[in-house]
Amino acid sequence: QPDAVLDAMRGRYLASGRVDLSGDLPPERFTPEWAQRLNRVVIVGMGTSMHAGMVGRHYLERFARLPAEFDNSAEFRYRKPVLDDRTLVISIAQSGETVDTLAAMDEAKRSGCPQITLCNTPGSQTTRVADGTLLLRVGPEIAVASTKTMLASMVLLHALALYLGHLRGTLPAETEEAQVDAALHLPAALAEALDLAPQIERMGQHYATREDFLFLGRGVNYPIALEGALKLKEVSYIHAEGFYAAGEMKHGPIALIDEKMPTVAIALRDEVADKMRSNIEQVRARRGEVVAMVSHGDRGLANVASDLIELPEVDPLLAPIVATVPLQLLAYYIGTSRGADVDQPRNLAKTVTVE
Known part of the structure; x- marks a missing residue:
């Protein structure tokens, strides 16, 4: 990539x-x-x-x-x-x-x-x-x-x-x-993100038995939460949903949180970092596991999240481009651990040419 x-x-x-x-x-x-x-x-x-x-x-x-x-x-x-x-x-x-x-x-x-x-x-x-x-x-x-x-x-x-x-x-x-x-600097940062593959493979094996996932993002990273949820659905056949974090989680999705529903939170060093931390703490208080994607060197969530994925440092506006890669890897490794065909998922076509 x-x-x-x-x-x-x-x-x-x-x-x-x-x-x-x-x-x-x-x-x-x-x-x-x-x-x-x-x-x-x-x-x-x-x-x-x-x-x-x-x-x-x-x-x-x-x-x-x-x-x-x-x-x-x-x-x-x-x-x-x-x-x-x-x-x-x-x-x-x-x-x-x-x-x-x-x-x-x-x-x-x-x-x-x-x-x-x-x-x-x-x-x-x-x-x-x-x-x-x-x-x-x-x-x-x-x-x-x-x-x-x-x-x-x-x-x-x-x-x-x-x-x-x-x-x-x-x-x-x-x-x-x-x-x-x-x-x-993006190509170099993407190469660093791909180097996270062994760590994410272990996470994929751990979470492969789950049947539901929640993805949280905010601002420019909200679409990446949606994309992470979509990739997981596509290649592992796990039900997953993406949400605004502070804005939407308390308006319904928080009712789903328990020890069987992991949450992936995009919690980078940006203007909404404090709000994302609050949401992660709320998930953990309800016994939910959290995979937190954080900026390089940010260990502030180490004692809160279940797992940390440290992204290479990039401009905050370009962070979605780099943050996409670990979510693709997570979906891939969960899918392969479940025995799914990650290249040719069931019921899907590369190009949709009919309504």
Whole structure:
């Protein structure tokens, strides 16, 4: 996965501290005037792609200063969305053939929206509908459950947000330089995260007999809690749910906590760290086991959590990209310990082409 992310970044994140997407988005079409005219972004996708879009919303609002929302492609057209030619629609579909995402793009096209698509398949249907394409360039993904395409989608949404911010004049040069520098360190951080595999394999064997899991995240890491739950469902056939931590746990999910329901908490060193610690303590008080994903060197939860996974230190906004990998590994090792076919899970297809 470090190599896949490096391929996705090559030629786009520059050593000069700039992001350049002019090779993907023709400058004569995607001009500063066009970008400055935008007043809203809508991101559509399904499953893993939707979770990547949820992370991308944070980037677009932070750097491009555009209100951004995400929607499930299958539901998008049925709510009769309010769209016009100042609404940028970003679609994410690794295959470029997902039927619901294509239907959402058709809805956007009827409303005259400019469209950019992220996909991994040159010449696919989404690339023919969109005005511009950001190819993931990570090579074929053979397993049904998406892994490297998830990481590349988040990276390219980060790049797109920086690029739009530059075009719109909303992104200070020093911020762009700092974000580009942080992104260029991602491949090394991902390699460090993969080195956690032996530790996570032992956890996978320990938790393989459980039948329910809860995943907690907050802010930019909330979508990663959803993605962790999805991966566990896909490859191990265990029921799992993802939630906002402080915001939602007390509104129902806490009733599920007992010694048979482990919780995976993304508790990195960020602005919500104290709230995440409070939630972990509440789970432990109800005899629930907790796997806490923490920042490198953070031992503050060592006496509270059942297990710690220490992530390499990265910029907090890029942490979701690195945090995804240990959750993929955890799902993989739980699945293999249960004897599941993690590459070809039952009832699933790589590309969903029928409704």
